[in-house]
Amino acid sequence: MSDSASAPRFDLDAYFGRIGWAGGRRPDAATLRGVQLAHLRAIPFENLDALGGRAPSLDLADLMAKLVHGRRRGGYCYEHNTLFAAALEALGVRVTLLTARVVLGADRFADRPRTHMALLAELPGDPRPYLADVGFGALGSLLEPVPLIADTEFHDAGRRHRLVHAPGRGPLETWVLQAHRAGDWQAQYAFTVEPFEPSDYEVINWHVATNPRSPFARRPYVQRLTPDAHLLLDGDRLTVTRTDDGTVTERKLPGETEARRALAEEFGIDAPEGLTLLR
Template sequence: MPETTAFGPDDLDSYLRRIGWEGERRADAATLRGVHLAHGRAIPFENLDPLRGTVPSLAPADLIAKLVRGGRRGGYCYEHNMLLATVLEALGFGVTLLTARVVVGAQRFEDRPRTHMALLVEVPGDPRPYLADVGFGARGALLEAVPLTVDVEFHDAGRRHRLVHAPHSGPLELWVLEAHETSETFEASGGGSWQAQYAFTLEPFERPDFEVINWHIATNPRSPFSRRAYVQRSTPDRHLLLDGPLLTETHADGTVERRELTDETEARRVLDEEFGIAVPDGTRLLP
């Protein structure tokens, strides 16, 4: 397992340039929200390494090389959130690593394994911890970190979220992140409603735990991330999603456009021009 090391000044400078952050470098709530939003809009979500049979490294130096200095790659949840955790620690925040069950569309939360990573962030001088997560590959993802407060609606850069408690059999409170879905931006919902995204407790996990989870998700033949391309990018005016051959573009006004990519050359061009991703040699994007 790689050792945990803090970023050096050059690494932090490179990261902040990568995400376009020119604000303060203070450990306060405004910086946390700003860095979170800038990261989510600058670095795309993608699973191209697992798709081509490679387990992504979570070592800090490798995350910097791929997601920051490489300039034209992204990563999936463990890479994004491990990178953000290390950056936040370098800025003076306290960070606890959490695991979550992705429960979108689930009838029972217990039927889903803990395969997602999220962060609990402590801001010096602020009694409230914050939930941060730049690695949730879905339209219901947080754009900004939100206080860990139950039954309060948050507006994060145009999206609406809330945290609720759900009953379960364990000794710890079960928190659920919900996103407000409307018919304009989520056609399948049939109207405005709160939809559960993932469920988590506040039990702390360590970096070696995610080495195991990361390996499992990258190599299990039943994992969706090892079987098909899943790429997304959020900008202020639209959200792009490539799920297998299906490209979905959701505009800020709620209009949705979909088309199926049928040519490998076209798929590579779309990732290059629309997602800002340089596809590694040997990667097959379409079935």
Template sequence: MTSDREADHSRRTTVSPGPDLDAYLARIGWTGERRPTAEVLRSVHRAHAVGIPFENLDPVLGTVPSLAVADLEAKLVRGGRGGYCYEQNTLLAAALRALGFRITLLCGRVVLGAGPGDVRPRTHMLMLAEVPGEPTPYLADVGFGATGSLLEPIPLVADAELHDAPRRHRLVNTPHDGPLAQWELQSHTAEGGWEAQYAFTLEPFEAPDFEVINWHMATNPRSPFQHRLYVQRTTADAHLSLTGRTLRVTANDGTRTERELTDGAEVLRVLAADFGIRLPRDTRLPE
């Protein structure tokens, strides 16, 4: 007879099936040679970043997104939806592993928009991707919903710049109290300076860690993702963002336009037309 402890261990150690790589690559429009090279990593990362929108509709509508790969494929790959960082990067990690890359999940502390002395919890999912035969791993992240997000992976090298056109990024080491070095991703602004996005160490995180964080971010009454809509999409010539009912379009040259949507019905129309997000016909957004 199986004990409760043995049954629990079995549940925790069950290996999930691999991703449907054909369907995923078709979703992001990628048709290259399936080998674990730096060029494949770069091009798959960019194709995902522009192919699948960032959105937090599930928490806003009162549900917790599943991080099971099969569920992510049903939603993000086949369902005409996007997702937030845990969904996006779990899906990317599964695909990159299937392509032969070694992936280590990390957790970052968002510093974008933080005030002096603010200490936010580590809630952002990102990853290190190792290319066989290369000594330096890459920071990969397709789930940071902001204009300063990475379009391509960046080598883990302090002070080296990445020109992931039309954006520019760099990684720097920043001081903090702790035994591990702290890294900070920075994005180059239209004004010519560098703006911090998030900080992280190389402490590995596992999928169960993000199950807990995902639940917290989707259900905690103080979580911004539960109360306000955040949607992002990157196109060839602009970055679109929808925060609540405020629609912003930032062109590649940094110019920005902004307008307020009138009601939930217009939000749903914009989600479909501008962000490519398909929702059931009876969806009603909170007022």
């Protein structure tokens, strides 16, 4: 991601302490899988900065302060994957930043702009690059990285995924991440392996956070992953999906106080003072 000799050394000890990772530090597939899953289970997905009308900082020092040292906040895809990319590079993994179209529920892929950040991870001695992603806020997200191989089903910590090709107009192949849900393969996002730079995400991040038409600027969207369940707060709806049998329970939060309590107790998030969650 960055070859700058002046970049500060990434604090892997603090990051691993935050995500509870006590495993190996070799840049291999087992470490890559374990660190991604640990990150997902430790740091929640949330859009509270955007809901408050500002784009969150993507500066690595700010991300460490908010997501690692702060411990009572999370972030959305640009924050999560910028932090994850820095950790992987500190481990000796080569990382390429990718930008995807979120096509879940879309009739045409081209109708969705490229707004999601994902990562391509290359391991020393391994000819296969991996799609890695700790920032996709959906039930169809990857729990572990998968090799960039088409038409092969992967089982990642209890979920089923595959990558397929789709027609595209550009010179690069279009890849589609699919998740197996409700008895069918559902497209999650589409991407090419064109490299993007941190400066590109400054623009995308600002647009997604501050555009009044962006869903992230209009209602709270928060998720937390545990070994037993996936928790989602979407507006005033709290949904819990069990990992073992897929049982779904949903309840409506009656007001602001209950929403703040749910964030604190269910998601481990302290909402900023003065922020109105339910509008």
